[in-house]
Amino acid sequence: MKLPILPTTMVGSYSMPGWLERLKTEYFARRISRHDLDEIHDTVVKAAIKDQEVAGLDIVTDGELRRDNMIDYFIERLPGIQIDRSSKKFYYDFYDSEVIGKIPMASIGLVEDFKFLLANTDKQTKFCITGPHSLTKRVRNKHYPSEEALATDIARVLNLELKELVKAGATYIQIDEPYYSGFPEDLAWGVTVTNVLVDGVKAKTALHICYGNRYGKPSWEGTYRYLFPRILDAKVDQLTLEFARRGGEDLELFQEFKAPFELGVGVVDVKDQAIETPDIVAERIRKALKVLPAERIFILPDCGLFHLSRDVAFAKLRAMVQGTHIVRKELGR
Amino acid sequence: MRAPNGWAPMILHLNHTRRDAALAGTEETVAAVLALLEEKHLDPGDFARLQIHLDWLQYKQNFREAITVTQEARAEGGGVPVMEVRIDSRQVPAGGMRDCLERAIELRGKAAQSGRLYLEEFKPFRSSIAWQFNRLYWQRLKDWEQATGKGYETALPGGASDGHHPQAIADSVDEFWKLLNDLDNKGHLPAEVFLLEIGVGTGTRAGLWLHRFFEVDREHGTNYYPRLRFLLGDYSLATLERCRPPVEHHIDLCSFIALDALDPIKTLSFLRHKILHVHSTNMYDNLPDEELVWRDNRIYWVHVRAYLPAAEALGIAAAAEIPASELTKVIGRLLDIGPECLADRSRGVALWQDAWKAMRLEERLVGMEELPDISFPAGLSLPQMEDILREAPNDLRFHLSPGALDSFRNTLPLLHPRGYLEVQDIFVNDLAEYNMGFHGPGKLDGSIVNWVNGALLREVAERAGYNLHFAPFRYRAGSKTSVLHTTRRE
Numbered sequence: 001m002k003l004p005i006l007p008t009t010m011v012g013s014y015s016m017p018g019w020l021e022r023l024k025t026e027y028f029a030r031r032i033s034r035h036d037l038d039e040i041h042d043t044v045v046k047a048a049i050k051d052q053e054v055a056g057l058d059i060v061t062d063g064e065l066r067r068d069n070m071i072d073y074f075i076e077r078l079p080g081i082q083i084d085r086s087s088k089k090f091y092y093d094f095y096d097s098e099v100i101g102k103i104p105m106a107s108i109g110l111v112e113d114f115k116f117l118l119a120n121t122d123k124q125t126k127f128c129i130t131g132p133h134s135l136t137k138r139v140r141n142k143h144y145p146s147e148e149a150l151a152t153d154i155a156r157v158l159n160l161e162l163k164e165l166v167k168a169g170a171t172y173i174q175i176d177e178p179y180y181s182g183f184p185e186d187l188a189w190g191v192t193v194t195n196v197l198v199d200g201v202k203a204k205t206a207l208h209i210c211y212g213n214r215y216g217k218p219s220w221e222g223t224y225r226y227l228f229p230r231i232l233d234a235k236v237d238q239l240t241l242e243f244a245r246r247g248g249e250d251l252e253l254f255q256e257f258k259a260p261f262e263l264g265v266g267v268v269d270v271k272d273q274a275i276e277t278p279d280i281v282a283e284r285i286r287k288a289l290k291v292l293p294a295e296r297i298f299i300l301p302d303c304g305l306f307h308l309s310r311d312v313a314f315a316k317l318r319a320m321v322q323g324t325h326i327v328r329k330e331l332g333r
Numbered sequence: 334m335r336a337p338n339g340w341a342p343m344i345l346h347l348n349h350t351r352r353d354a355a356l357a358g359t360e361e362t363v364a365a366v367l368a369l370l371e372e373k374h375l376d377p378g379d380f381a382r383l384q385i386h387l388d389w390l391q392y393k394q395n396f397r398e399a400i401t402v403t404q405e406a407r408a409e410g411g412g413v414p415v416m417e418v419r420i421d422s423r424q425v426p427a428g429g430m431r432d433c434l435e436r437a438i439e440l441r442g443k444a445a446q447s448g449r450l451y452l453e454e455f456k457p458f459r460s461s462i463a464w465q466f467n468r469l470y471w472q473r474l475k476d477w478e479q480a481t482g483k484g485y486e487t488a489l490p491g492g493a494s495d496g497h498h499p500q501a502i503a504d505s506v507d508e509f510w511k512l513l514n515d516l517d518n519k520g521h522l523p524a525e526v527f528l529l530e531i532g533v534g535t536g537t538r539a540g541l542w543l544h545r546f547f548e549v550d551r552e553h554g555t556n557y558y559p560r561l562r563f564l565l566g567d568y569s570l571a572t573l574e575r576c577r578p579p580v581e582h583h584i585d586l587c588s589f590i591a592l593d594a595l596d597p598i599k600t601l602s603f604l605r606h607k608i609l610h611v612h613s614t615n616m617y618d619n620l621p622d623e624e625l626v627w628r629d630n631r632i633y634w635v636h637v638r639a640y641l642p643a644a645e646a647l648g649i650a651a652a653a654e655i656p657a658s659e660l661t662k663v664i665g666r667l668l669d670i671g672p673e674c675l676a677d678r679s680r681g682v683a684l685w686q687d688a689w690k691a692m693r694l695e696e697r698l699v700g701m702e703e704l705p706d707i708s709f710p711a712g713l714s715l716p717q718m719e720d721i722l723r724e725a726p727n728d729l730r731f732h733l734s735p736g737a738l739d740s741f742r743n744t745l746p747l748l749h750p751r752g753y754l755e756v757q758d759i760f761v762n763d764l765a766e767y768n769m770g771f772h773g774p775g776k777l778d779g780s781i782v783n784w785v786n787g788a789l790l791r792e793v794a795e796r797a798g799y800n801l802h803f804a805p806f807r808y809r810a811g812s813k814t815s816v817l818h819t820t821r822r823e
Contacts, residue, residue, distance in 0.1 A: 018714065022716055089795070090795065090796065094823060211750075212750070214798060214823070215797060215822070217746065217748075217750070218606055219750050219821075220521075221521060221523070221606070221749065222521055
């Protein structure tokens with residue numbers, strides 16, 4: 001299935017309904033069973049896929065609605081990491097977790113999630129995972145001599161998983177590393193472990209770097225200049241960055257450093273309830289076209305839509321698709 | 334206490350710790366109740382469901398009669414409702430408990446009580462006419478102060494605002510300077526450093542704060558001062574005007590912004606995630622409020638109806654030289670246009686002050702199921718509220734603090750990722766504290782004061798990504814204020 005020019009997709013997560021939040025919390029309070037929660041998750045993932053299709057996205061994700069947050073879903077699957085399961089008050093809280101021994105190589109069971117996505121759409125798909133740098137920042141390290149060493153072992157386990165995903169049919173995989181922006185001093189080893197993670201993975205790989213979206217607000221501020229030139233060593237195909245909220249000034253870095261990547265351009269602000277018009281989206285895309293050819297640009301929201309209400313999230317996706325259509329028409333494609 | 338015929342016990346809540354008044358009040362109350370029971374002024378069935386609250390209202394001016402009796406409507410299929418008697422020990426005349434109690438019990442539940450001039454129908458407290466008086470006070474503060482001959486700050490418990498304490502300001506400045514310095518060291522110091530004060534009062538705090546910051550910045554040689562953009566926000570244009578002189582030496586850094594404290598992001602959306610420090614002093618306690626009752630796993634809304642006692646209404650009308658029958662209309666005009674409602678402005682101010690002083694609130698409890706359209710403040714849902722209350726004591730009357738919650742929720746999006754909100758106010762940090770004293774509403778000069786439900790604020794904050802810390806104000810002995818400080822929740 002050939003993608004149109006300026007393909008549209010999500011960064012990963014879709015709107016988390018308030019009622020699902022309550023049900024997840026009910027599960028932690030042991031008031032509903034795991035079986036019931038799994039059924040609920042299947043249903044909401046199907047609904048999230050359908051919303052993306054109706055909104056007109058070219059590439060869909062599973063909306064990440066099975067995940068409590070971007071960390072715990074992976075941490076609790078990684079062997080060798082101990083979790084204090086009493087440490088959550090609200091489902092969205094992070095677990096207290098620590099690593100006390102070497103992390104063994106093992107499957108972490110993401111393939112089933114991907115297969116479910118694949119079985120429920122005819123559209124092209126993208127599967128997203130949290131990267132080793134971000135995971136390392138949320139685990140207390142009581143074994144490894146350095147964060148880099150811990151991150152490298154996590155990357156090895158995730159690399160195995162990515163290869164399983166590719167075997168299952170994944171063609172487009174995104175790695176989320178928002179913590180880069182909070183810890184720019186880690187970037188050198190962050191890029192090294194990213195390369196461990198994607199080594200031998202025969203799919204399009206994208207690296208999503210934002211300024212955080214915890215509780216729907218930025219965790220840090222600054223510019224993407226800190227990424228350059230070190231990020232040029234990353235062996236990924238695409239960088240996915242936020243430009244809607246922060247303005248498009250950093251786009252010029254791509255030109256300045258002749259970055260070889262495709263660019264996933266964030267054109268929808270996920271930290272603002274106000275819905276962009278298609279014209280605003282189109283204007284943001286045109287800005288990106290000044291630094292990169294259309295063939296190297298993907299169109300996305302700035303980050304996950306997790307914290308937006310469903311009606312707002314859907315309307316933003318619609319505006320994003322309509323804005324993209326305006327530009328495609330201008331390009332005659 | 335058990336009734337003679339074996340009915341269930343009445344409950345007497347002692348809500349204050351003034352030993353002398355508590356002891357005498359308790360004895361007199363018990364004697365009065367038993368006398369009324371024996372004399373058949375009190376039905377044994379009611380006695381069995383009697384809940385008496387002995388309060389000591391620290392606000393000499395308030396909305397209560399000496400004794401208030403409230404009984405919720407009987408819910409379909411529900412049990413016989415509790416009869417709640419609230420006694421303000423301070424107002425009951427010596428030896429007058431029995432008579433006051435008898436009269437209050439007789440009058441309970443009547444649709445309209447003689448001897449009262451009603452100013453409105455029953456409604457949620459936040460919609461009451463009382464808040465229109467409150468708004469008028471801040472809009473026409475100068476008129477009020479001229480009439481009383483004293484500034485509003487003299488009405489505060491300490492006679493001055495705790496917000497002006499020099500050491501508190503010095504510590505606040507130091508903390509902020511350290512934040513800027515840390516951002517600077519990481520290369521993250523914004524070109525413009527935004528600060529916001531909501532509810533500016535006289536502007537004294539802002540002036541003192543800026544002056545202190547100027548000095549600290551000069552001592553360190555950091556040159557952050559010119560980057561400051563100090564926003565003074567208030568809904569009263571008159572207040573914004575009068576707060577200019579204290580900041581005149583820093584006027585180039587200041588902007589005076591008319592904003593609704595309930596929704597700062599509406600006015601300042603262009604500063605989303607950009608403000609490094611938001612501060613307010615004694616602002617939340619003056620925002621529209623509601624009281625709720627949690628009893629037997631049910632939530633009740635306290636609805637109120639403002640009235641003037643008839644005798645006082647007659648006196649007010651006579652002093653204003655208007656027919657008594659015109660009084661409610663004239664009060665309506667007063668709230669619309671101010672003291673110019675009367676040809677003689679000074680009489681208009683006098684009418685305003687007298688009506689405010691005399692105003693009382695009648696109450697009734699309305700069950701949640703009778704209010705299908707009721708909504709909780711942003712960030713708080715009914716299931717959440719029920720979860721919170723399941724952990725709380727039964728028979729709890731507490732403030733919902735919707736104004737404070739709305740203001741808080743609508744301020745958070747303004748905060749820079751490293752920014753923080755600091756609120757100096759009177760907080761109830763644990764719901765159980767509501768059973769240990771009176772927390773408003775009271776009257777402070779021409780305004781309303783309510784303690785703020787810090788426990789609910791904490792819940793809402795956690796869901797919005799912040800932890801709240803409450804520290805008692807340590808700079809003035811006896812101060813009842815605390816300082817709320819936000820930190821980011823990971």
